[in-house]
Amino acid sequence: MRLQVLGGVIAGAAMLAAPAAARELVFFPTPATPLSTSPPLTGAELSFPNVFHPPVESHELIDVGLDESGSVVGVKVTQRLVLHQTADYRLTIPAPVLDVESAAGSESLPGQRRGAILWQGFASGRRILAARARLDPRAASSLPLRVRVSGLRRRVGRFDIAIRLHNATQISVTTFSGDGDRPTLAKILDTLRRDPGGSTLGRGTYVAVTRLTRKVRVTVDAPLRVVGRLRVGGGSIATGKLSFAAELGGGKPLDRMVHLRGDAMGPGLPMLTLTVEPRVPAGELRPPAGRTWVEAIGLDRRLNGRRLLGQALEASLRLARVRQYRTYLANPDLLGAATARYVYSSAPRAAEVRPAPARSNGGGLGPAVIALIAVGAVVGAGGLAVLWAHS
Amino acid sequence: MRRSGPIFVLWLALLAGCGGSGAHSEQTLEIAVNASFSKTPYVAETIANGASLAVLELEQNRPLVIGDTTYKLEVRRFDTGGSPITAVSNIRRAVAEHAIAILDEGTGVGASWEVANAAHIPIAILYQGGIDLVDPAKRPNVFRIVPTDHGVAYRLAEYLVPKGLKVALLHDDSGYGQEGAAVLARAFAQNPEALAARLTLPSAASDLAPQLLAARRSGATAVLVWAQAPVIAKALIAARSSGWNVPFYTPPAGADPLVRQELADHPEWVDGLTFASGRLTAEGGPVPFYSFESKYRAAFGVESVGVKTKAGKPVIQPPEYATYSYDFVRLLVSALQGAGGAGDREKVLAALNQVTIHGANGDERGFNVKNHEGVVDDDVYFARFDDMTYRPVKDDPLSSTLPVISQIQP
């Protein structure tokens, strides 16, 4: 709020002072600005607005099941919302949910509707709402990482598993360029560095820009840190290169090929686990000089308005993208803290269910049995009649 | 000849227009109210009245038109006489009459739900709070809008334990009392030191002095009575008449007018009686409830408690149970709209899990696939009597946010 006012004042002053270049106040996107419709996942439309008192924290663990080739076979999310309020709450979390249940530590039970997870209750001070949801496989299209695997099969002896990783978070965004107001931009960068989540900046702020060029397309992505590990199940031991760590995006390549090689001592099923976390690009937010950006613009004359604007925009848009992937399921508080960890793991193949051998006569009593019963009934009746006649 | 040709063509066109497939139809849908009108008329009549009010409002405000059908809702009463067998038999009859929904007090639902489920007819329980009655997975057609026994018991434990009281748990020997005792035992299981005694109150006894004396001797500093209203009244009389002035806590039955009627000669004995119940208002204030109440009074009159305050003002009872049946009928209407009409009952039943309305208390009310309880456990609040009327307590986070509902006859 303060920055907006400041921005407005500065813009006004600049308009009065600067005779030549036209200054425009342009909306500056913050990390809370969504760059695409998903993530967070969409689902049902809200029939009533959410009711809660901010802040609300969201912490998610997304379990992605993979088959041997790396294709997604299932997505489950455990979302833990933390409310800090003494008031009613009614939350609708859109998601293509197939089933939901309460997760460990939850102090309430989630509800489920078509395309949504529901929460309703009264929180007195602090309340934890934890749900574990099984999602429609369509949700896989919003996952940050695509995986292709080859060689992941049961074997004894030498193995070479190739894993192709692709950061799927890149997106093309329409933004603007120009000469931005240096002090404002420096403050924005310092704020982003201090609060990458964007809650301080809020839903957006304004920057005075001269020589504005609109509709500039830029591509941004969310940097991902990927840690992979291979285990062999069934008590078998494997040796060799069984783990790796990689950074994808954020200036580094979006794709990476990793090989895991070694020896498997037993016929156990190999299980691959990839832990993926969207990472704040701390390096981008570090000032080239001084301790803060405000100091830096005084020390480094190369940090002109155009460069600063580009840098701030890129950082903010990247943080926005990171924030999107930190809210795989929506946090009702758009400015609330959010974390997400994606765990991709190769799902064990379901045991084959052999169909039971078909019965020869499709069940029920056969005609022979019925005939036997009928004969028995007749004989029984006859016997009773004889008994009766002699009593 | 020249004029008759065009006229003839016009006539044919009119005929063609009249014989189209878009003919509008009307259908009457029966809402069955299955309750004990003969044994517990207060509860049964209130449930029926709430439903009737919702139907009346629908008729007065705008007709329910879905597609090319105008639906008229009709409330039909079935008396269970307190017998689950009669209750089941009534359900069979309602199913045979193609009822669109059944509002039930709760008796016999264990057997009747299957009968209704086969016809995809929802049953809404509007009085009994036993936890086993509702299970969305096993009984997909059973819903409830009333505080659950589980919710009430756990909220009572949550409220009482931090006070450091030694509570004597008293329950009557009715099914309600025994089920309540079981759920209270679970609620207090984590804090057994909070309990001083557990005693059974015989419903048929005219004097409960021995039981209250036993409770007193156990060192209890508070009494929690889970029983029907007459037994609560007797317990309170037994305690107060012997000079034992410890605080009394009860489930919603404590708010029953009968308790105050029984203690009309000693109104001071009612002071301090605290009961747990479902909230009548939401955070937004009492206006939605007052609006409902005035509509209810206009239709059915004021429900007098039969006692007066110290200032001589007659006390009235807010129509709590009526709000639940009123809300359910409105949810049903919403579900009908969501399902595109009453033709496919399975769709209507499924739609009940997807709709939300603003309830009579101003709160949002709805069900979902995982939860068929229209009153969440959190919505149980506490109110304390003073001068024959009650107000929300201040030492509970939820209750302290709730406004006071006027209970004086206007």
Place this chain on the structure above:
Amino acid sequence: MRSAALTRTGTAIAAAARDARRAWGWPAHAAAAGVVLALLAPLFLDSIDVQSLASWLYLALAATGLGFAVGLAGMPSLGQGAFMAIGAFTAALLRTKAGAGPFEAALSGLVVATLAGLVLGVAFVRLGRVLFAVATWLLAWLVALTLAAFPAISGGAQGLVISRGSLGETAHYELALVLVVISSLALFAIARGAPGRALSALRERRAAALALGVRATRLRLGAFVGSAGIGGLAGALSVQLAGIADPAGYGPFLSFKLFAAVLLGGMTSAIGGIAGLGVISGITHLSHWIGALEHLSTTRFDPMLAALLLLAVLGLGGQGLVPFLRRRSWRVGRPAAPAASASRPAPAAGAVLGAHGISKSFGGLVALADLSLEAGPGTILALIGPNGSGKTTALRTFSGTLVPDSGRIELDREAITEEPLEGRVRRGIVRTLQRTAVFEGMTALENVLVGADLRRRHAGAVRTVLATPKSRAEDERARAGAHGLLEVVGLGAAAETPAAELSSSEQRLVMLASALAGSPRVLLLDEISAGGSAEDVGRISRVLDELRRSGLSIVLVEHNLRLVRAVASSVIVLDHGRVIASGSPDAIARLPRVREAYLGTHRL
């Protein structure tokens, strides 16, 4: 041997069919038509109505079962609801907890209720009517309170939920109808057969029935157990139809309602319970319908209505609806009973009855003091004396009705002093009562049959219901014998006359015939000629003489000294319990002290 068995079977079936055709009158036609229509009813009714009817039929089954205890045995059982509850909850618990099927559960309910009836009946049937009613009423309360006190067993206010299983409402309806028909027919058959006669006799005049050898305890217990079992079966089946076992549904009011139904319909009628229940249900439905018109709930008036109806029945004589209607129709076109042939059963050989030093006091009053006598085959020993001399007391000690304070009683030199009444009757010591005691609800023939049934071997309840060939043949023989005995006492033409319509002396003759029907070896007659005309006394004299010549031992207590002089072999004179004289009639007549003590101005 196999072909002989089959031939016999065929012959028996043919004979039974003939008998059935002969007995098939218009009431049977009407009943059969009604049953057929009732069986077809589900084709025309909707499922709700079929369900209601099936439920009502199960209640009718319980009421019919109650008819065994109340109607047949005259035991005012107010506990039938308790047995329904026992059957219902046995079935419900087995279905819900043990996963039993519907038929196993129903059979188990029947068995448990029957056992409960047996255990309780052993104590209850020995009680008088008032205490019996109280005991069964307490049982009804006990069961209801037990169910309420243990909701874990009974399901509490919600009841125990039972899935219906494979039986739909139509199957229940047909099953209930068949069971009602079978139980009604069984009740009808037993009422008309030997067990029914015996129970009816017990109900009317217990002392007279016991004197004729009716086994009171065994018969009453059988009736009570049968009633309990049928009630339990009705409960076990109805609970599965309802799908829920509600403890509150088996309270004391249910027992009261069933009892009221049986009384209202007529406890002596096999269909009395059904008719009474129909009236109660009809009036209840009417009141509910009227209540519905006025938007009033009238369910709470049901107990009051049942009570009012019961009071009305009791106030109007207590006979019930069906007997009332039957009395009307009795006079209208009822087929006449076929004439039965008469034959005289061969009298049994007489036995020696010996009494040695018999003494009996009642408080301070000495009724008998040191009485010794012997009555042998082919003799008539007369006991005479003024009123209060101990004559009847002596007969009562000989028959086993009273236990002497001291002394010994022997039959054919075998001590029988400790043998109770029932045993002595079986040994052949039969007594007629001092007061006129016929079973007024029966005909003269049926009165005699009560005595004859003592010696029957194939007259049990099961054989009676199944109308087995041996049972029917024995029944025919008994009837022929009874006719013969009535001929002997000069009442052959009055065989079908209700005993209540006979004169006092004729009734005493019926008592004599009843006593003779049991083929006694020692006949104890107490003032058999009381109130009789000279002709009657003459007839009695001839009969006694004939009996004496046939070898029967007779002890005759009489005030009619002409009769004594005519038939007695020897005479013992009692005064204040002591023998003051004994000898031939002529010798006794000459003794002054006898004349003084007894004869006074009378001349022997």
